[in-house]
Amino acid sequence: MDNITIFDVAKKAGVSKSTVSRVINNKKNVNEKTRQKILQVIDELDFQPSNSARSLVTKKTRNIGLILPDLGDCFFAKFTKGAEEICRSNNYNLLMISSYWDVKAEQDRIDILHNNRMDGLLLVSGSSISRSYINQLENKNLPIVVIDRLLPNTKIPTVNPDNFHGAYTGLKHLIKLGHEKISCVQGPGDLYSVQERIRGYRTAVTEKNPHFNPQKYIFQGQFDRESGYKAARKIIKTRPRSTAVFFTNDRMAVGGMEAFKEANIKIPEDISILGCDDLDYVSLLSPPLTTLEQPREKMGQKGISILMDIIENSRENKKQKKEKDWSFKFEMKLKIRGSTGPVPSR
Amino acid sequence: MDNITIFDVAKKAGVSKSTVSRVINNKKNVNEKTRQKILQVIDELDFQPSNSARSLVTKKTRNIGLILPDLGDCFFAKFTKGAEEICRSNNYNLLMISSYWDVKAEQDRIDILHNNRMDGLLLVSGSSISRSYINQLENKNLPIVVIDRLLPNTKIPTVNPDNFHGAYTGLKHLIKLGHEKISCVQGPGDLYSVQERIRGYRTAVTEKNPHFNPQKYIFQGQFDRESGYKAARKIIKTRPRSTAVFFTNDRMAVGGMEAFKEANIKIPEDISILGCDDLDYVSLLSPPLTTLEQPREKMGQKGISILMDIIENSRENKKQKKEKDWSFKFEMKLKIRGSTGPVPSR
């Protein structure tokens, strides 16, 4: 069946395997006529060079690994999509694997993929990354790009949304609507993205109003719906109650909205809600959620592009190894929808 | 760096590469002491056998390809997740690729993966599959399992939800609530799943009421939100208006709900809505959507399990090649939520 090898092509075309190899690898020093002839034979025989044999000698597999916390999660699916697109157009394969939010599992997965001789890894980490972990990654001698995390003092490229400016912009919108007592529900505090969003919040709310103490208005959440609901319950009990809440992700915002509805607090008449992420469906809620869009698909694309650059680059000129500082930020766009409105006139 | 080969292990352990090979492949006829010694050396050297070299001789890559219409779509992400789980636990890698709902692209992708020497393919097809296409698949000499499509007269295993009984059950629920004039919004008519759901609808609504003419109550949709909205607009104009609508997927149901809300028709007081699929978020809508759950994650798992069976089986005994009829149906569970209620008392 699939036994047509470079040899069969060579024989049928009346040349040596070396010449065929030159043709399939687009090398020069091949007579144009010979090239055409070989191309024709390749087509006739439907010849496909064996990846295994190729990789065995070149040490390149043209496989990229993608690790993310949960393949089934809509939030991550967008990264996946963007990543796959770029891989496909560069003739790379994309291999995916879930880490289930577990640092240990994540490291296992990295090893698995490394052992499977991936050419590079795109890591969407489910947790904060420790210094020792970073070192480990750096020592693997394997191109890695990390999405949605900040890695201080490292040459590992990262791709992030501009969480600070995003949050800042969102908060400015609320402030412009007249809100002053704005609460904030934060996610897991060890996450870089959360820290930046909180910083954006703090900066915006204290800018014109230095007497405002954000500390009193920050509530703890865990990025899931349940914790958003609970935080909202707390906010409801707090006096004086806020007129707006910034949830540091959409999932919590959804939980929060449920709590407010339950308590018969009208959105946005009594309270404005600002989310973050722009999940697929939040525009379908009632009211549709105002939120900050994270360009996840583009981030996935960018991650792979960087990886390609590194791989191709190290292939070309191993000597110079110009380790650029590759660290990208993507703008978060404010999507104004129905969940935010003017501050209630008391 | 990664240059430790089976030879290095052999040398350090004082045996031949053959013996090491036997150990890493769990073959018998190896002295227990030698095995232990080799295992220890493997560990010390952190030796990982090269997949490329292995595949080159065994013709097996331990890679499975997954083709689906859109990696970024929540609906499909669940299949992905289930598939990856089983692959992982069997030490197979999962390679994913989007076909973007295009039959031509789908076939291209199949070729790509075939050429990349996948051991098997899981295909979540974005469209109906023609006879010639099926023949093509069968001739590829490549284990393939198809999800969410019926392939008549073929040995290609399929995994499907039980669309007929699902729809039937859902409709029975509406009927029990007193509804008689129940409309139905169908999706692309060439899809097997749609045909079955419609069949379930027809069976249920005519069972006790032979005078009911379902044909007048079936509206065309395209599985997207927009077409659900449009279909609902038509239903609103129709006299006498239905008291319940079965949308053959959730996306259309969402669009429909928007149209009804806009027209000030209350759900479920004035009209009951039944969806199909149970997308992640439909329980968050107002009111939460009653729908039929499709166990997509389990279907993904099952698909891969079948694939594993076929692969392992053809590996073991090529002679008998017992082509079982592998065709699985999964129950669709009715999720009763807020969008369905008793028929309005006029």
Next chain:
DNA sequence: AATTATCGTGGGAGCGCTCCCACAACTCCT
């Protein structure tokens, strides 16, 4: 005209493994 560079090509080694066969050393029957 003699030397050197360039082009087009073939041959061979080697990538790291698996798998078949050979062979020695035992054990076990009759």
Next chain:
DNA sequence: AGGAGTTGTGGGAGCGCTCCCACGATAATT
């Protein structure tokens, strides 16, 4: 005691490719 099995081991071929080197034929340079 002698043939037949069993167990443990090593050696060699070969999987399908790439890449280096050699070599003849032209073309360009002095």
